[in-house]
Amino acid sequence: MMSKVLFQKKQTIDYKLMMNVKKIACIGAGYVGGPTMSVIAQKNPGIIVTVVDLNQARIDAWNDSDLNNLPIYEPGLADVIEEARGRNLFFSTDVEKAIDEADMIFISVNTPTKTYGKGKGQAADLKFIELCARQIASVAQSDKIIVEKSTLPVRTADALKSILDNTGNGVNFHILSNPEFLAEGTAIPDLQSPDRVLIGGENRDAIEALVGIYEAWVPRERILTTNLWSSELSKLVANAFLAQRVSSINAISELCEVTGANVDEVARAVGTDSRIGPKFLKSSVGFGGSCFQKDILNLVYIARSYNLHAVANYWEQVILLNDHQKSRFAEKIIRDMYNTVNGKRIVFLGWAFKKDTNDTRESAAIYVADHLLSEEANIIIYDPKVTAEQIYRDLDYLGTRSSEENKRLVQVVEDPYEACKDAHAIAVLTEWDEFRTYDWKLIKEQMKRPSFVFDGRSVLDSSLMESLNFTYYKIGSDVNQK
Ligand code: UDX
Ligand code: ADP
Numbered sequence: 001m002m003s004k005v006l007f008q009k010k011q012t013i014d015y016k017l018m019m020n021v022k023k024i025a026c027i028g029a030g031y032v033g034g035p036t037m038s039v040i041a042q043k044n045p046g047i048i049v050t051v052v053d054l055n056q057a058r059i060d061a062w063n064d065s066d067l068n069n070l071p072i073y074e075p076g077l078a079d080v081i082e083e084a085r086g087r088n089l090f091f092s093t094d095v096e097k098a099i100d101e102a103d104m105i106f107i108s109v110n111t112p113t114k115t116y117g118k119g120k121g122q123a124a125d126l127k128f129i130e131l132c133a134r135q136i137a138s139v140a141q142s143d144k145i146i147v148e149k150s151t152l153p154v155r156t157a158d159a160l161k162s163i164l165d166n167t168g169n170g171v172n173f174h175i176l177s178n179p180e181f182l183a184e185g186t187a188i189p190d191l192q193s194p195d196r197v198l199i200g201g202e203n204r205d206a207i208e209a210l211v212g213i214y215e216a217w218v219p220r221e222r223i224l225t226t227n228l229w230s231s232e233l234s235k236l237v238a239n240a241f242l243a244q245r246v247s248s249i250n251a252i253s254e255l256c257e258v259t260g261a262n263v264d265e266v267a268r269a270v271g272t273d274s275r276i277g278p279k280f281l282k283s284s285v286g287f288g289g290s291c292f293q294k295d296i297l298n299l300v301y302i303a304r305s306y307n308l309h310a311v312a313n314y315w316e317q318v319i320l321l322n323d324h325q326k327s328r329f330a331e332k333i334i335r336d337m338y339n340t341v342n343g344k345r346i347v348f349l350g351w352a353f354k355k356d357t358n359d360t361r362e363s364a365a366i367y368v369a370d371h372l373l374s375e376e377a378n379i380i381i382y383d384p385k386v387t388a389e390q391i392y393r394d395l396d397y398l399g400t401r402s403s404e405e406n407k408r409l410v411q412v413v414e415d416p417y418e419a420c421k422d423a424h425a426i427a428v429l430t431e432w433d434e435f436r437t438y439d440w441k442l443i444k445e446q447m448k449r450p451s452f453v454f455d456g457r458s459v460l461d462s463s464l465m466e467s468l469n470f471t472y473y474k475i476g477s478d479v480n481q482k
Contacts, residue, residue: 021145021209022047025102027132029053029062029091031072031187031290031359032149032180033108038080039191041089043217050090050098062091073358073385076188099139104209106178107132108149113294122301124153124294133160137168145206148177151239151291153298154232174206177228179235184289185356197223200231236295236302240315243292245280247321253283253476254328263476264458283476285429285456286326286364288353293319293362326364329427330371332473333454337425341377345423345448349416350430350457351383351391358385364456365429366394373409374400381412382419384432388412417443425452431459444468 026037029051041049053059061071063085067078081089092098099105109128114120129150136146146164148157157175164173177200182190197214201207211223226234253263263283271278287293296315303312334341353363360366369379373395381391395406413419420426420443428435436459444451453465455474465472 021103023102024049024104025098026051026106028108035187041084042080048088052095052098059091059093074187096139104145106147106149111150122297124298133163137164143172145174151235157228174203176201177231200226200228236299239291239295244318246287247318249281249283250325256476257478285329286322288362288364290361326367330368341375346377347419347423347426348381349428351386352430355432379410380419382416421446424448427454428457431457
């Protein structure tokens with residue numbers, strides 16, 4: 001029955017349009033565009049894929065012959081680049097040429113939360129998307145399929161279509177929504193073996209053209225097709241649900257600390273219920289990343305704009321709880337350290353928003369640091385993949401204090417043991433695997449006493465920490481209840 005339906009469907013496909021996809025352009029060579037296009041190129045050696053970006057330095061890094069210098073760190077990415085780059089995968093700043101030549105154009109530019117005007121702090125800033133649309137419209141001389149890859153508010157496709165149709169050269173544009181579900185740190189396996197690929201659109205031939213590209217490696221039954229709006233909304237909802245699970249378990253972590261329960265045990269007990277499932281129940285210092293907060297704020301903004309205040313308030317709580325989790329971690333550090341961290345050496349292990357990425361967007365570490373710096377702590381930061389420039393940029397971006405002041409209070413180091421020498425406290429902000437394997441005995445010997453460890457990711461072995469006489473706290477089970 002299933003195969004019959006598929007067969008009938010295939011009969012009506014416009015193979016001309018499908019076969020016309022010989023060249024793909026992707027605008028935006030970031031965390032989404034770069035890895036996604038690399039895998040599409042790897043799996044479709046017959047299609048030329050050109051990734052373009054305005055940022056020359058970023059493109060140079062993508063083209064660097066030393067694969068250690070790629071602009072983003074993702075396990076497995078270098079191998080894919082090595083295989084496809086120069087064969088059918090290219091990185092360039094010539095945006096117009098790529099648009100002109102492409103049959104299909106992915107838009108993977110950033111859509112940060114607005115920092116000005118209407119919707120400030122909530123709505124997605126679509127200025128980069130609009131610029132892309134205008135550029136595509138002015139350059140295109142042949143029909144194109146436009147694929148929204150960036151996460152966008154529902155009905156952005158309407159705006160895109162209107163700009164393209166009204167400012168274009170009379171060519172046809174078919175708009176598809178194809179949200180990306182990859183998670184950073186696991187982008188390559190997520191892309192190579194996705195739970196599902198979602199394609200929303202109105203034109204069946206355009207949809208099938210994109211299905212054809214994914215079918216090169218994704219089983220057909222995992223490629224879901226919907227209407228445009230369902231696809232756009234599903235991306236926001238998927239992220240909102242995931243973030244909600246993290247906030248839910250984080251809410252319980254605080255309760256565990258006062259009742260003597262252990263949040264990891266609770267998560268295990270709850271997660272083994274097959275209706276609930278074990279994933280995204282890891283209590284932490286708070287979720288970060290470029291998507292969760294932005295997408296929920298977006299959802300809240302959309303709900304409010306339709307006067308659905310109960311809906312908006314419900315989802316807003318996920319963010320408020322996350323903010324609470326970050327600030328209560330900072331407050332805990334201050335409280336345990338005798339209510340003052342002024343001039344004290346506090347080491348941050350980790351700055352990235354999660355392990356296996358150099359991305360720091362919305363990382364909890366930024367906000368915990370800011371809180372402690374306002375109390376005049378000295379913070380020494382070690383992260384295996386994040387650069388010092390990025391860390392200072394993150395802090396300066398908050399605008400809480402001058403750049404000179406951030407430089408005075410914060411030191412970024414390359415050796416974790418050096419960092420921990422003479423420290424009053426260590427705070428674990430990212431769950432990098434290497435933290436587990438450090439010589440904690442040596443670290444303890446070189447720290448000040450009492451030697452505080454605040455484990456915001458529950459990565460360390462609590463019995464080891466206690467046996468070494470650390471004053472050890474981990475989120476969700478306060479072994480040193482005061
Ligand atoms: C997320 C979605 O997972 C992905 O599908 C979407 O395309 C983009 O947004 P990402 O932000 O890269 O991906 O990472 P994710 O693994 O979802 O983690 C987000 C944040 O939640 C991180 O700060 C992580 O440390 C935190 N987290 C995650 C927890 O604190 N506990 C968990 O159990 C899971
Ligand atoms: P994401 O996580 O969504 O991939 P990034 O910020 O990592 O976000 O990447 C988005 C990329 O899009 C940036 O490198 C930025 O320079 C690029 N970009 C934004 N607007 C344009 C544009 N109009 N043309 C080309 N590149 C653009």
